[in-house]
Amino acid sequence: MAGNTDTGVRTWGELLDPRSMATHQQLGLVAILALFVLPLVLPAIWAFRVAGALFFATFVMSWDFVSGYTGEISFGHGLFFGVGGYAAGMANLHLDVDPWLAVFVGVAAAGAAGLLIGFPSLRLQGPYFSLVTLVTPIILISVFRFFPDLTGGELGLVGVGTVDKFGDLLFLPSPGFSPIGAAYLALGVFLFALVVFVAVTRSDAGMVLTGIREDETAVAATGKNPAKFKLFAFVLSGLIGGLAGATYGFSAVGSFTVSELLALVISIEVIVAAILGGMGTITGAAFGGAFFYILRTVMRNIEFIGELYFLVFAVVTLLFLFFLPQGIVPAAVNRLFAGGSPGEPVTDGGSTDAMAVLRDWMDRLGGEKR
């Protein structure tokens, strides 16, 4: 089934039937199901940790979608989390916008930031582009310092008052202060990002993005406009990064501070986590983000190691990078399950299962012909 090019179109039911999935996909499904159960059965502190891990994994996926796929390495991805988070927080704090609505303000602002960063990527490449991304959040942090009444300055938005917490959502306790509520909010954001990114990267657009990474000129030669695709990638990455930043800030595990959303260290950690998990794979980035966060948290709480945790953590990370340069998830899939990724775009002009099913549906609905 991996990289399948057969012409038989299957139904959604067949496609989503766990029995027809590859082993690692089944494992992924089990992991997602486990994420629904874990916050309820684990001690409350682990619900906090799960929430933090899922928010961070979403950050990492948003980086991987743009940098892992197009190869334009962004060193300042925290910009999107920061813009999304701060815009939402300030809308709530200064304009009294309800947190759920303020999240959309944050998403829109981060999407706009994606446009702003995306445009230079049309003209600049490689290290020149990376420098632009590196400098942008630093500029923003400096701007924040000039308007402490609005941004809270160094202290973040907690300094200018208490940001309203989420009200109750359906039957769940408020994610604004409950560990369980925070975990489910994070899970919702994580799954949404996962579905969107997987769907896009496994479509033809994903193939073009991968093509840009390999040889942008060749992509242009096929008649595709690489600039358009790169801009799209940045805006989508910004939108989801902003969503994660805004919901993270309102939740019980996060707040709107420079050190949590904008600082350079966040942007670097995101890159390390994506490389650890498997760059340019989305699922690898998701795993890498959660793994990185949990490993860091657990190490920080081990007695004796706790004081040296950053050193130990850095060494462990280096060992992973050295021995598993392709990332944990691709290595596991290749070695343990000996199969390619079934969702990957194929290079011979064939189509993925999902695309084939989608086309079949479109045909049935009256035929938007491609």
Add this chain to the structure above:
Amino acid sequence: MSETDAGKLSPKNRNDGNVGRRTFLKATGVSAGAAALAGCTDTIGGGGDGGIPDTIRLGALGPADSPMGDSILKSAELAVEEINDDGGIAGADVTLSTKDTKDDPGTTRSGYQELTTGENVHATVGIFGSENLLSIMGNISNAQTVHMTAGAATPEAPARVADDFEANKYWFRVGPVNADYLQQSMIDYASARFDTMGWDTVAVIAEDYVWTEPITDSIEQRLEEEVGVEVTSVQRIAEGTEDFTPIYDQLESAGVDGAFTALAHIGTTSLVQWAQQQRPFGYGGIHVPTQLPSFWDATSGACISTFSQTTATADSEITEKTVPYADAYAEKYDGALPVYTGYSAYDAVYMLKDAIESGESVDSDTIVSELESMTFTGTSGTLEFFGEDGDYPHDIKYGEEYTRGVYFQWQPEGESGTQSVVWPDEHQQSEYQAPPWQ
């Protein structure tokens, strides 16, 4: 850190969920009645007196890499060790869990969550850094666990308690006195000593951090009106300022007798450049780096004749507990001496001990009421908190009869230097000395 023995584990486990269960119930919106029921289980303890579990768990937070945080963690550890050696709290063993805040709001919050939600501690002490304290005020309220601040000076914290007392009443500050009082302290010192120091014209330099805002707000007016000195300028210095030469040139041309400081994070460069350039004016006020007992050696004596406010010095007998504490600290930690945060963290642990023993319970609400009515002689003075209707609810009181710290000056002593108290009169060890190059 000792744990309880196996025989005590059963009742201990019944109490393990104290805070977590209460937080969980609140979080999940279960009725107040059920929460009250859960509160009752708090008081089921092995002691048989209805309120004390077999093990009392405390948490301490501070930036482990900074002397201020290090002193918090070590002083809490020292106090817990002494208490356990002396029979514990109402017979219960005490354990201490420490968390490094990295002086970062996010790390502080996750450390605080680990303590309250993960380890279900009965109370926490420490922090340092107003930014970090403010970032967890909401968490303290949600965890409903008593927190005794040692290190952060912002008056914003008691303002939050005043705004919503029921939600924020679990917060207390043992020290230092808040930044409004730090300003008062600078005025008190200036009134008492500027005349004999020959400081008729001064400039105020403060770092641009949240804790100095109440100080710079009105210090110029107060110095001029209440002390009668001329203030040439009040400057807020940005973080990252590396070169103080232009600032000192300006002060020198204004003919100031002294630079009156409010510096904590960026004080070292400022001090060293003042000494290296042998500026013709004095230097001191509130200056946190120079409070470090090791600062003379660290700066190769550049701190000579600088002065600073602090909670206590190692040999100043603020109370009968001050010197024994500093000695015990030095003995336990290879001769190292505590800084101002340590005195407060140490006092905080002992205040919790008294509160739990007199209330015969580890229930947070009981501890709160006990602390509110407590007058405690600590290493840093006579400690009393403002009540709900006080000027600064649950903040420590300032004054001669309570706690107001001391001003010391670095003076040469043999090959090295010593921190010699110059104010207030009752603790004074020597007169202020002008810098040797003047």
